[in-house]
Amino acid sequence: MKSHRLPLIFIISVLLLLGFGLATFYAASLAERYTLGHFGSFYSYFQKTLLLLGLSLTIAVMLQFVNYRFFRYLTIPAYVIQTGLLVAVLFIGSGMYGSRRWIPLVGSFGLQPSELQKVVIILVVAFILTLPEKKLATRLKILLVIAAVVPSVLLVEKEPDLGSASLLLGISVIMLVHFRLTGRQLLILGLVLVLAAGGVWLGLRPYQRTRIETFLNPQADPLGDGYNVIQSIVATGSGGIWGRGIKGSTQAPLSFVPVQYADFVFSLVGELFGFAGSALLVLLFVMLLWSTFLVFRSLTDDFARYIVVGIGSMWFLQAAVNMGMTIGLSPVTGIPLPFISYGGSSLLTQVAAASIVVSVYRTRDELRF
Numbered sequence: 001m002k003s004h005r006l007p008l009i010f011i012i013s014v015l016l017l018l019g020f021g022l023a024t025f026y027a028a029s030l031a032e033r034y035t036l037g038h039f040g041s042f043y044s045y046f047q048k049t050l051l052l053l054g055l056s057l058t059i060a061v062m063l064q065f066v067n068y069r070f071f072r073y074l075t076i077p078a079y080v081i082q083t084g085l086l087v088a089v090l091f092i093g094s095g096m097y098g099s100r101r102w103i104p105l106v107g108s109f110g111l112q113p114s115e116l117q118k119v120v121i122i123l124v125v126a127f128i129l130t131l132p133e134k135k136l137a138t139r140l141k142i143l144l145v146i147a148a149v150v151p152s153v154l155l156v157e158k159e160p161d162l163g164s165a166s167l168l169l170g171i172s173v174i175m176l177v178h179f180r181l182t183g184r185q186l187l188i189l190g191l192v193l194v195l196a197a198g199g200v201w202l203g204l205r206p207y208q209r210t211r212i213e214t215f216l217n218p219q220a221d222p223l224g225d226g227y228n229v230i231q232s233i234v235a236t237g238s239g240g241i242w243g244r245g246i247k248g249s250t251q252a253p254l255s256f257v258p259v260q261y262a263d264f265v266f267s268l269v270g271e272l273f274g275f276a277g278s279a280l281l282v283l284l285f286v287m288l289l290w291s292t293f294l295v296f297r298s299l300t301d302d303f304a305r306y307i308v309v310g311i312g313s314m315w316f317l318q319a320a321v322n323m324g325m326t327i328g329l330s331p332v333t334g335i336p337l338p339f340i341s342y343g344g345s346s347l348l349t350q351v352a353a354a355s356i357v358v359s360v361y362r363t364r365d366e367l368r369f
């Protein structure tokens with residue numbers, strides 16, 4: 001029996017990222033108080049995040065003691081329920097900026113099914129790819145993955161949330177690439193993705209095309225479509241090396257950057273803590289991904305390996321896209337920064353994913369049941 005000690009760097013990186021997120025919102029609330037003379041919205045985000053973090057950690061503690069193989073039995077029911085929620089959000093969902101993404105729960109709290117779907121899709125793809133070879137050929141497994149993922153992608157895009165839909169697709173593709181495909185199969189997969197990308201471009205809504213065009217040239221409309229990106233870049237760069245701190249920050253307290261508590265939270269980090277703080281945050285994500293790789297390398301069960309590959313892919317893609325759009329390196333999407341951006345469903349999803357990695361590592365050598 002091997003040691004059940006999880007790489008310490010994994011636990012440390014997750015806890016530090018959670019702490020970094022809380023510290024960012026609290027510092028922003030103090031900056032608001034200094035500039036405006038009273039606490040503003042960031043203090044509310046800090047309080048709600050603290051509450052949601054407590055709930056998420058409670059669920060995570062329970063999840064880590066569940067043998068990950070038990071998730072095989074929950075995968076199909078979870079997929080059916082989640083698909084139902086994705087359909088429901090189109091009819092009873094609430095939202096902002098012309099999209100429906102949340103199912104109202106209590107007060108100002110709501111459930112965002114597209115966030116939870118990330119973990120469900122990871123489990124579904126891992127489940128399909130590890131079905132017995134005698135029962136299903138490789139080609140059939142790939143077709144089943146497509147059949148399972150495409151409905152979720154289309155439902156999420158219908159909200160509309162192209163960013164999350166693309167993320168679901170990206171996670172699935174990375175897991176498929178890890179599936180020991182032949183060169184021919186990889187070529188066919190690549191051609192399918194190219195054709196799909198062309199179809200997506202033709203089906204984009206006008207504002208979605210504008211976001212991509214703005215990414216290529218934000219200065220073309222600095223007071224209109226390019227405003228968000230330009231202000232985000234200004235806020236990120238205004239922090240200099242060490243940041244403007246509580247008394248010097250203006251972009252956050254005066255709300256120059258829209259949705260700075262979620263989509264553009266990295267610009268908030270840049271303004272408050274400067275290049276040093278931003279570099280530290282990037283380093284924490286590198287620690288998280290490296291420690292996730294260490295967990296992956298210790299595994300022998302394919303189901304466990306696919307789960308960890310999917311979760312690692314989710315963290316990498318979300319962090320890269322979110323940070324990239326903040327500084328103008330990728331188009332603006334609604335993809336949150338893991339563990340940092342405000343959002344109950346996002347926080348629950350990320351903490352649950354980390355807990356599943358712990359479960360995988362803890363029970364990797366236990367007998368199958």
